[in-house]
Amino acid sequence: MQDTKSWIYMDNNDNIWKFSVNNNYELQYTIMDSEGICTKEKLVDKDVTGLYIYTNGDGIHIIYSDLNSEIKYCTFLEQQWMGKTLYKFNADEIETKDIKVVKLGGKIHIFCVLKHIISNDHGIIMHCIWDGNEINIVKQQDVILPMGFNEYYLVYLDEKTNIDLLFISDEGNEISLNLCSYKDNKWESAKRLYGISGDEFEFSIISDRLGIHLLNKYKKDSDYYLEHVLVKSNGEFLNITIYESIKQIIEIILVKVYNKIYCYWLDDNKIYYSAFDELLWSAPKCINDTESDKIMKYNFCTEKKGDFNIDREVYGVEESNFRLILPSKFVNNEIETDKNKEHKQEALIEGQINNSIHQIEHLNTELSRIKTDNSILMQTIETLNLELQNQQKKLLLYDEKDSFDVDFKKMQIELDQIYKQLEEEKGYKQEVIERLKSLEEELGYKQEVIEKLKGLEKELNFIKIETQKLIEDNIKLNKALEIGKNFIL
Numbered sequence: 001m002q003d004t005k006s007w008i009y010m011d012n013n014d015n016i017w018k019f020s021v022n023n024n025y026e027l028q029y030t031i032m033d034s035e036g037i038c039t040k041e042k043l044v045d046k047d048v049t050g051l052y053i054y055t056n057g058d059g060i061h062i063i064y065s066d067l068n069s070e071i072k073y074c075t076f077l078e079q080q081w082m083g084k085t086l087y088k089f090n091a092d093e094i095e096t097k098d099i100k101v102v103k104l105g106g107k108i109h110i111f112c113v114l115k116h117i118i119s120n121d122h123g124i125i126m127h128c129i130w131d132g133n134e135i136n137i138v139k140q141q142d143v144i145l146p147m148g149f150n151e152y153y154l155v156y157l158d159e160k161t162n163i164d165l166l167f168i169s170d171e172g173n174e175i176s177l178n179l180c181s182y183k184d185n186k187w188e189s190a191k192r193l194y195g196i197s198g199d200e201f202e203f204s205i206i207s208d209r210l211g212i213h214l215l216n217k218y219k220k221d222s223d224y225y226l227e228h229v230l231v232k233s234n235g236e237f238l239n240i241t242i243y244e245s246i247k248q249i250i251e252i253i254l255v256k257v258y259n260k261i262y263c264y265w266l267d268d269n270k271i272y273y274s275a276f277d278e279l280l281w282s283a284p285k286c287i288n289d290t291e292s293d294k295i296m297k298y299n300f301c302t303e304k305k306g307d308f309n310i311d312r313e314v315y316g317v318e319e320s321n322f323r324l325i326l327p328s329k330f331v332n333n334e335i336e337t338d339k340n341k342e343h344k345q346e347a348l349i350e351g352q353i354n355n356s357i358h359q360i361e362h363l364n365t366e367l368s369r370i371k372t373d374n375s376i377l378m379q380t381i382e383t384l385n386l387e388l389q390n391q392q393k394k395l396l397l398y399d400e401k402d403s404f405d406v407d408f409k410k411m412q413i414e415l416d417q418i419y420k421q422l423e424e425e426k427g428y429k430q431e432v433i434e435r436l437k438s439l440e441e442e443l444g445y446k447q448e449v450i451e452k453l454k455g456l457e458k459e460l461n462f463i464k465i466e467t468q469k470l471i472e473d474n475i476k477l478n479k480a481l482e483i484g485k486n487f488i489l
Helices: 327-395 401-483
Strands: 007-010 016-021 027-032 042-045 048-055 060-066 070-077 080-088 094-104 107-116 122-130 135-144 153-157 163-170 175-183 191-196 199-208 211-220 223-232 237-245 249-257 260-267 270-276 295-302 313-317 323-325
Touching: 007 048, 016 048, 042 060, 042 070, 042 080, 048 295, 060 094, 060 107, 070 094, 080 122, 080 135, 094 153, 107 153, 122 163, 153 199, 163 199, 191 211, 191 223, 199 249, 199 260, 211 249, 211 260, 223 249, 223 260, 237 260, 237 270, 237 401, 249 295, 249 313, 249 327, 260 327, 270 327, 313 327, 327 401
Parallel strands: 007 295, 048 094, 135 163
Antiparallel strands: 007 016, 016 027, 027 042, 048 060, 060 070, 070 080, 094 107, 107 122, 122 135, 153 163, 163 175, 175 191, 199 211, 211 223, 223 237, 249 260, 260 270, 295 313, 313 323
8 A cells, every 4th residue: 555645835826736646656736726726636647656846946846766666757847747767776576665855066865765575674775866967876775674664764964964864774672763974975884873662653853053853753552652862962862751642643743943943743633742942842732622624744845935944844634625734833823922922011011101101291281280370370369469459548548438348348358269269279289299299109119019020020930940940850850761761772
C-alpha cells in the first residue's frame, strides 16, 4: 500500500495545489483558489513512489521517483507539465522512494532511499547533485531499514550552511539515530548519536546556535511519549520528556519561529503545542478542542514571502473545502494576544490617570469662574458702598425724617442681601478649593499606588516564572530519571 506524504504548494495568487500519490502509484493534484473552489483531480505521472516539491520563485518544481528506479523532474509551464528523467539506477529488484531535496550553491542536492524488494531490511541512502544539466552520484550510506517505516532519514542545512543527514538504522533491540555532515564538498564519517527502544517511531530535527534539536515520538508498552533531545555543540546531551499520553500521538512538527523552537502534535484529532525557552518546555496547550473534521499533516512549499517560509510542514483539514493550518500562525496569534493584554492594562491605568486629570481641569475651570464672579461682586459692593456714602451725605441735607428712614432701610436691606450673596459665594469658593486640594492629594496617592502595583506585578511575574521553572525542572529531573532507564545515549 502506497503511503507517500502528500504535499501542499501555495502560489503567489493564494491558490493551494494539493499533490498526493494514491494506492495505484498515481501522482495526482487538485487546485483550490482563494474562494475555496477546487478543480477536478488531474494526473501528473504514473508509477510514482515518492516526491519532493520546491520553488525558486519561478513556479513549481517536482522531483520524484518511480517503480522503474528512476529519478524524474517536472515543472508546470504554459498550463502543462514538462519533465524529463534525471537518472536511472541500474539495479533490478530495487524500489526507489523517500525523495528529499536541498538547494545549496545554485545546485540541487537530491536524496533517496534504494530499498531491496527481496531483502527489504537492507537499504541505501543515495546523494545526487544536479546542476541543471548533469547529475552525479556523490554518496551512498548503507542502512538496516526498520519495519513499518515510510521515512528513514532527514536532511537539512545547519547554521553554517552545511548539509546534515540524520538517518535511522535497525540494531535489533533498538533503533539508532545517526548523523553525518556534508562539508567542503565531501561527506564526513557517520556517527551514532543514541538509540531508542519502542514502536511507532517518528522524528524531526532543527539546528540552531545551541546545537541539534531532535523531536522523537514513540510508543512504549501502552503509552505514547514525545521527547526532545538536544545535542549541544560541545557534544553534551539534554533529554526532556515533553508529553505523555495513553492515546496515540501522531503527525509531529518541529518549527523555529522568531528564534524560538515550537513543537506540535496531534492527540485524539486535537492539535497541541509546546515552546522551548532554551531550558524548559512550556506546559502543552490544546489549540483546537472543538475540531470535528480529520486533521492531517502535509509537506509544505510556497512562493509567498514572509512567515510562510518558516513552515516546512503544515496541518490541513480534510473536508470538501480544504482548510490549511499553519503552525507559525498559532505562534503569531499568541504573541499578538500577549501584546493586547499588555495594551489593555496600560490603557486602563492611563484611563484612570486621564479621568483624574479631567476632574482637576473641571475644578480649575469652576474655580476660575468663581474668581471672576467674586471680582464682579466686589466691584458691585464697592459701587454700592460709594452710593451709600453719597446717600448718607444727602440725608444730612434733608429735614424730613420719615423719608430718610424709608430710603435708609431700603438701602440697608439691599446691602444685607449683597453681603449675604457674597458670603455664600465665598463659602462655595472655599468648598471648591478644599475639594480641589483633596483631588490633587488623591491623584498623587493613586499615582504612587499605580507605580507600586507595577513594581509588585513585575515581581509577582518574576516569582511565577521562577516557580514554574523550578516545578518543571523538578518534573524534568524525575522524568529524565525514569526515562533514562530505557534511553541509551
